Amino acid sequence: MEKEKNESSSSNGNPKPWQSYHTVYTNAKAGMDGVDKEKVQRVVYEMSKGSKYFENEERKEAFMRQKIEHMRARCAKLTPHDISHYQKVADTRVPELEATRDLSRTWLHVDMDAFYAAVETLSDPSLKGKPMAVGGMSMISTANYEARRFGVRSAMPGFIARKLCPELNFVPIDFKKYTYYSDLTRKVFHNYDPNFMATSLDEAYLDITEVCRKRGISSSEIAEELRTRVYEETGLTCSAGVAPNRLLAKVCSDINKPNGQFVLPNDRMAVMTFISSLPIRKIGGIGKVTEHILRDVFGINTCEEMLEKGSFICALFSNSTADFFLSVGLGLGGTATPQIRSRKSMSNERTFSATEDKAFLYRTLAKIAEMLSADMEKEGLRGRTLTLKLKTASFEVRTRAVTLQKHICSSEDIFKHASVLLKAELPVSLRLIGLRMSLFNEEKVGASADPTQKTLTNFIMSGDASRKNVGHDNCLGSDVSDHHFMDDKETSISLGIHKRSHCVFRDSFDNKCVPDLDDNYHRFTYNVGEAEKIHEPSSDETAEKENKSDMIGHSPKYHHNEESQLLEANSSVLQHYEGSHHDRIEAANSLDKEAVSSSNQEDQNFWVDDYKCSLCGIEMPPTFVEERQEHSDFHLAQRLQEEESGSDLRMLMPPQRCVRKDPASHGKRKKLKSDKKEGRHLSIDMFFVKSNQNF
């Protein structure tokens, strides 16, 4: 007790530091009435403090406070004239918004009660009446009402939940089960509104205007009937809210949870009365941060106060944000059934134990690329913008994106471009990697648009990985044309983005090349494939590999094995190419500049037997015009670099993004400019300039 007292009276002099630790867990949620909020807050604080997560939350908290201070300062700077001006703006905008009010529709929001937990209880009736949470020690998805009484709730780590409720039963997540029950509920919804909008497995909006009119019964009766039918079909209870629009319907469904309903009449007075004292946090779209800003900057706690502070809202927020806040003050929300919206993006991400192990990170990236590709192919999507999402060991979230010239969907393309993005962030300790594809093409391609499409694993495993890699990324060349080349002191061999696929040749050229996990990504992709292909694992290794396949955690032992696999792999790579190292250098040196110019005639001279590169022996079919051209350019670039540096076999250097090291630059966009100090290496831009001069 004394210890707790001492700890509580921490350095900042605050006797109850947990009170200032704002978690989402203490926010009122259905079934949490009567919870000892302070106790929950204290336990969460005590369990969290000192952790990386906690530190990150504090950083975010500090950032929010800074934002609030900044907005307060802006508020204070408003002159009476400014305020008068923005009051006029608000006075104009409010009637315009009011004019859009539509009281002709009746919306019903249905929300299943503690859905996952209820489904699990159906499966295992022995759980009935006991506190239970769906999820694990790291995170729980939902908790039943018995558990909520202890302060346990969704999005709470399991270990904290157990501290709050030692009797808590944990049940693992089983999405198949929830999807099955969700489908049953949707069949019921369909009877009331064939165009109902499902927002998640357990929530949906129904426009019941027509069904009420046709059957001549009230919305309340429809809600009652629907809930009864859901129960009959599934054995699960749900809550419903009925209102003139979706925003209000959602608020209403929460009022008599669980297993209840609330109807707000289609009447302006009723709406305004309802909204007048409604806390802003109840509104969908207003979360923890927005609530704090509105409360601490403007003193807004209820929806009604949005209108009272209309001038400040119009002064400090963008038009769309101000419109949203004013609409909330008026109790306005969506009433029309929206058009079916096309998907904007698709993503896949995985969390794992924080690690710096590059091999593991690239392997994880490859897996995610493959999963994303499979998801995209299922929907026949091809995208142009690829975003890499990273969460560092300190919970900092970074995103890095590239917009390509071509739409892509194959796992190998995704991985190829994602690797470039990841490479630029290394070394870094990560706990999450995600990939998102967006900017989809309008015309969907068939799911089997490209029957020859390989999975990434196949690609890596296949013996022609090097060939597939060669010059296959011509789209990237211009996409990242502003990347620059730098001398990479850490890597013995590396290559720029534009020509990075050619590193395979470089590897094969240079017998001194020793596989090293510090090498750049494309070597890794290639070598891993080779390693898997040529290395006959022992039974122990096989088991170990299987254990690793779930991507959670990694083994130092494997890391060691992998290095030796990579070593073996690399020597096998060398055998793919004909002729000695010396022969190839001779060939390269005897190559006349014109012989690698871009004309078709010269291209033909360059390729032996229509297939083989006369310099390095790589095979590429004549139909690969662009790829072959790029390959020829590579050899030319190589020569030019040799001339430039005066030494043989100078390496092209990899692009380096300006990796943010300085936390002060957080949030600032990194600009990728050509490096003025390019040293002895020729940048790819310079290469093209020089090429043009030569030709």
Place this chain on the structure above:
DNA sequence: GGGTGACTGGAGC
């Protein structure tokens, strides 16, 4: 200097 597109991070569900 304005328009536009790209990139990044945040918020919310």
Place this chain on the structure above:
DNA sequence: TTCCAGCTCCAGTCACCC
């Protein structure tokens, strides 16, 4: 010891182009 996944929307910033 342990703090989600996958999506949308939005704002701010920057670079490039005309």
